[in-house]
Amino acid sequence: MGFELLLQNILNPPVLMFLLGLGAVLLRTELEIPQPLPKLFSLYLLIAIGFHGGYELSKSGITFEVAKVLLLAILMAVAVPIYAFFILRLKLDVYNAVAIAATYGSISAVTFITAGSFLNTLGESYGGYMVAAMTLMESPAIIIGLILLTLFAKRGNNSQTDWKEVFREAFLNPSVYVLMGTLIIGFLTGEKGWKAMEPLFGSLFKGMLAFFLLDMGLVAGRRIGEIKKVGIFLVAFGVLLPIFNAIISIAIVKFFGLQKGDAFMFSVLCASASYIAVPAAMRLSVPEANPSLYVTMSLAITFPFNIAVGIPLYYFIVNSLWG
Amino acid sequence: MGFELLLQNILNPPVLMFLLGLGAVLLRTELEIPQPLPKLFSLYLLIAIGFHGGYELSKSGITFEVAKVLLLAILMAVAVPIYAFFILRLKLDVYNAVAIAATYGSISAVTFITAGSFLNTLGESYGGYMVAAMTLMESPAIIIGLILLTLFAKRGNNSQTDWKEVFREAFLNPSVYVLMGTLIIGFLTGEKGWKAMEPLFGSLFKGMLAFFLLDMGLVAGRRIGEIKKVGIFLVAFGVLLPIFNAIISIAIVKFFGLQKGDAFMFSVLCASASYIAVPAAMRLSVPEANPSLYVTMSLAITFPFNIAVGIPLYYFIVNSLWG
Amino acid sequence: MGFELLLQNILNPPVLMFLLGLGAVLLRTELEIPQPLPKLFSLYLLIAIGFHGGYELSKSGITFEVAKVLLLAILMAVAVPIYAFFILRLKLDVYNAVAIAATYGSISAVTFITAGSFLNTLGESYGGYMVAAMTLMESPAIIIGLILLTLFAKRGNNSQTDWKEVFREAFLNPSVYVLMGTLIIGFLTGEKGWKAMEPLFGSLFKGMLAFFLLDMGLVAGRRIGEIKKVGIFLVAFGVLLPIFNAIISIAIVKFFGLQKGDAFMFSVLCASASYIAVPAAMRLSVPEANPSLYVTMSLAITFPFNIAVGIPLYYFIVNSLWG
């Protein structure tokens, strides 16, 4: 893998800001970005990415290519949590296996955004429909997870799964809703809408991402102390499954003939793990699982790995194949 | 009324974001924009509108036209709560009639701002002194309300109106203060000041408005459940009084020969109802009135009505008359 | 001192916004900018100034001139708290003398930033390494203060100074860390990094400064009521020591041949007093000292004085000497 690629990724303000955040925790400074500021940043990023995706989609239109990508997205979002679950069951009880599998079956919007910014600095781009793909990939893992739970767990009577609640958590969690909503708004208002929104949601985007990654670094850093409790199996899982997912997904999209930028972004989606939507759903539906495991793995292992190493690595693979 | 006008208004990012916020509540997603983020947005909008208005005023100067507009503004701000009170007394006790009358006698800055953005997309504009007019229209309704209360309510001795407090609430509430202050600063620093502030308070304005309207949608949505408790009389009042106020005010400003853009913005001010300043004052001075009535009417009925239907309707009327 | 200079300083949006904030408290409006919004603004300003300084430094390189400035910065940061302490001991006990001396030995980033904006409106500039100088000047006063404490205070056994904690508070407090970190990031990512960050951390800078100074005005205003408890000696100290520091530092940098813009910014650093980092450290390490003294002096006396009068005054002196 090209060393310059790794360097080019790391020598980017967003990634360096993430490291700055990590360092702040490791050096025990008292830097913090208290709530609801992180909520402001993440909302901003969701709206910006949704809006921009919708605008791009309004330019390209909804084509056969788009439909293909969306179907592949759903396919992977269903497949990943299933095979992840069976791998995890080698070592874990059903509850924790379900929660972690769901976490890795879903996606991380910030990883996607950072990958987009990386692609951008290389002068390449991806289709606006990838945002729609991302949105579709958030939810299925939650449903799959709870189906696996019903199939494999023997729970007492009073903790039956409340399926209505589960579907609401899956399909109407805030980030799915905002992404989908702003995608539609961006699509409907097209060129004119984007022109009005661009100063806030376009030009400031990279700066806001950098600002937010500082916070992500703080949050990830605070979880790092928990890694030792996670155990070697799960640490390895948190690094290897993303790579595995990326490779599988690259093979599939190569087969189906996606474009290079889309293929890369798709692999990043498959490799990323959720740290907001799924943990929230799992905490409510599978309180037997230990959030210190699934949140720590997603935030303190997989997220930093993807940001620093995964993104250039997946790009390197895609680049070798698409050329 | 031109259907395209309605569509043109709705197919705007800010209005669509408002609907997105409404939908989030109706679909019971857990989307929220917690305090103090709404405070940040509303403060931003007040500063931006004040600053820009002051800058425009520094270009146009303070003319006879300006004085005329300001006087008409005060006139309407005094008249509306009085006739609103007597209409409301048909069905309500004195306390609630006072609180609602004051709410509708005052104005909503966000409605004004959204109307300005609508006017802008039509390629038209209004004078910077309209911001001064808006500022002058916030306070009188509070005073008038409490005068009506003293005249018509028989309260026990220990709840006498504390007039000093009332005047402070009316003329020194945060939004009046910030609007007036930044208007003056914008006026004093003129071209040079605006050039320095424009990147933040100018270019980002529409995006911030859209962001804030998402929150307004959430807030309004949460109140919608209360509408049924409000009763048919007050629901009708919440829609018809704004239309009535708009028509009256358009007639008056036509008589006094205002320009088209100013006339439209003036009608929007008269049609809008307060949901921050006046409710805060009423809660303190008229605790006997039920905030579920006046806040719900202003936020969940009149505000959405104005944003979605009122603005294009008033524009349609103004446009027919001014041509 | 040129009266136009004073006027030119005051007729700037940031300074006027500060006065607006002050006025809001004096007129007892209920305007407030609640936490964590001030944290957002101050973090933004630190990142922006650090990043931009790093970028400037990457253009100019690290020269002999830079090393000279940094050494002078450390010199002043060590000298000021020492002579301040002995002046303060004329009237105060050791604890309060230490805390106030440390406060005035350190610096205020917002004063620096406001001075930079003032310089900018005059069409002049300063070197990016001044940000590094500022960063170096934050910490020494804390250490010096606690050395003075150990030398002169007779404390019981169980309140021995925890030096490890003190060093962490001094060198790893959030603002030092963020400034230093973003300075390095700005330096490493150079032209390309700054281009990506400029829309957020460059163009919006002046507007954000104005927004933040509104908050500083509120905070300072709230402390003004405490001034009478501070006593005439400390009020005089809060105005005269900054002037004295500015004069001393201008003499020194003149001797060492700094450039005009740098000299001015250096004098502002020496004249300014800390109101976040040092008070936090003092509260923990010298709880015997009264925060109503050192916070009030720094926030309600020295900060407003520097913003309104000090900055043009120091510029006037520098301008007379450098011409």
Added chain:
Amino acid sequence: MEAMKKVEIVVDSVFLNRVLEILGRAGVSGYTVIKDALGKGERGIMAGDELTDVFKNSYIFTVCTEETVNKIVQELRPLLKKAGGVCLVSDVLWLTH
């Protein structure tokens, strides 16, 4: 440790200052305030997340002597009658230092 009374008050946050004035007049040695509290009572739900800050409570407690409690109660009652809210009294031991 000294036996004292703890008075807890929940009130619409717009009346926080009035309550603090009452405590001051009753001569308490201090108080603690948690500004943002939600709640439900006779006057409906105070969901608190509104833009408008209407529908938000504040929580106050003070530790004082029985005598002071009586003064507080007397002044507070009419305010609570008008504005709603809750006032509770219980026994605590205060660590004197």
Added chain:
Amino acid sequence: MEAMKKVEIVVDSVFLNRVLEILGRAGVSGYTVIKDALGKGERGIMAGDELTDVFKNSYIFTVCTEETVNKIVQELRPLLKKAGGVCLVSDVLWLTH
């Protein structure tokens, strides 16, 4: 002043709504909630500052009769068993107005 019971509950904030439903079913006349509370217990540290809002508690209290306490306790116990948290009961005097 009326002798009542005060029930205090600390629970992972994701279960706040469940607790409020239980209080409602038990027939309390009202409650007060402080949404953001941190803590430490059997289930580890709830440091609360996470992006994810996992690891955050809510604090609820209600004043009610002894009878109501029993209803609350009965329904609450299984929830606390599953989800963790704390429930405390103490005596208070309620200022009736």
Added chain:
Amino acid sequence: MEAMKKVEIVVDSVFLNRVLEILGRAGVSGYTVIKDALGKGERGIMAGDELTDVFKNSYIFTVCTEETVNKIVQELRPLLKKAGGVCLVSDVLWLTH
């Protein structure tokens, strides 16, 4: 339900960590913290809204046995002497699950 002691502490928030360390050393099974509390006491008003975070309190409570209370009190007293603050002890019943 088990009879226990509730210890409530209000302290300048800069000393929150010290208090939690003391609780840890005294062997409490858990604690709950509300980070932002305002207040007034001997050391003046803690109005809390300052940029500087000076003048802000934190509120902590823990439920424990009488024995543990004594340990807490012993270690806490010198801290409160130096840094101000309040410590209260009262009786509660703890719902064991």
